[in-house]
Amino acid sequence: DQQVKQNSPSLSVQEGRISILNCDYTNSMFDYFLWYKKYPAEGPTFLISISSIKDKNEDGRFTVFLNKSAKHLSLHIVPSQPGDSAVYFCAASETGGGSYIPTFGRGTSLIVHP
Amino acid sequence: DAGVIQSPRHEVTEMGQEVTLRCKPISGHNSLFWYRQTMMRGLELLIYFNNNVPIDDSGMPEDRFSAKMPNASFSTLKIQPSEPRDSAVYFCASSLRFGGGQETQYFGPGTRLLVL
Numbered sequence: 161d162q163q164v165k166q167n168s169p170s171l172s173v174q175e176g177r178i179s180i181l182n183c184d185y186t187n188s189m190f191d192y193f194l195w196y197k198k199y200p201a202e203g204p205t206f207l208i209s210i211s212s213i214k215d216k217n218e219d220g221r222f223t224v225f226l227n228k229s230a231k232h233l234s235l236h237i238v239p240s241q242p243g244d245s246a247v248y249f250c251a252a253s254e255t256g257g258g259s260y261i262p263t264f265g266r267g268t269s270l271i272v273h274p
Numbered sequence: 275d276a277g278v279i280q281s282p283r284h285e286v287t288e289m290g291q292e293v294t295l296r297c298k299p300i301s302g303h304n305s306l307f308w309y310r311q312t313m314m315r316g317l318e319l320l321i322y323f324n325n326n327v328p329i330d331d332s333g334m335p336e337d338r339f340s341a342k343m344p345n346a347s348f349s350t351l352k353i354q355p356s357e358p359r360d361s362a363v364y365f366c367a368s369s370l371r372f373g374g375g376q377e378t379q380y381f382g383p384g385t386r387l388l389v390l
């Protein structure tokens with residue numbers, strides 16, 4: 161039973177355009193969400209996070225949107241660059257009395273074409 | 275600043291052999307995690323330690339898997355005996371748990387294990 165789902169295994173985008181990566185979750189107790197980026201032969205690295213008290217968090221070209229009622233979050237990359245080509249993992253955790261351990265989705269492979 | 279260090283980076287072994295994966299967390303971090311990544315199951319948490327104590331090992335697939343953290347700067351994940359289905363990339367991650375819950379995990383580069 162996957163609590164965090166990334167239903168698109170891959171996404172292809174043209175350089176300069178917007179990349180939108182989606183993530184859905186089922187556990188309503190999740191209140192902290194993270195995106196990690198992973199290059200081949202490297203470990204995942206933290207990219208951006210959002211708390212459930214917010215619906216948007218922005219960091220440069222990266223913005224994460226959270227829709228709690230839909231249990232959905234998305235990562236927007238604008239403009240996309242070839243160096244953004246990587247696997248992106250969505251993760252969610254329960255911080256209020258929970259274990260704090262994030263549950264990861266299976267990842268979406270983003271390819272940005274020059 | 276050195277990140278999380280894992281060794282070996284690659285391991286090829288034959289079925290039935292013992293495999294030991296090693297991890298050195300970031301200095302000062304008090305939580306350590308072992309993950310396994312496969313195509314079918316994505317990134318699975320195997321076990322995590324807090325202050326060197328195993329807190330949750332419910333993700334450890336079988337008794338063939340064991341993990342230890344003898345001190346704050348070292349952990350091992352052992353598979354004995356290894357089987358071909360154990361082939362995967364194993365990641366170690368560490369974090370600083372301060373009670374707020376909004377912590378970030380820092381991952382090592384992973385050990386790519388192939389069991390023939």
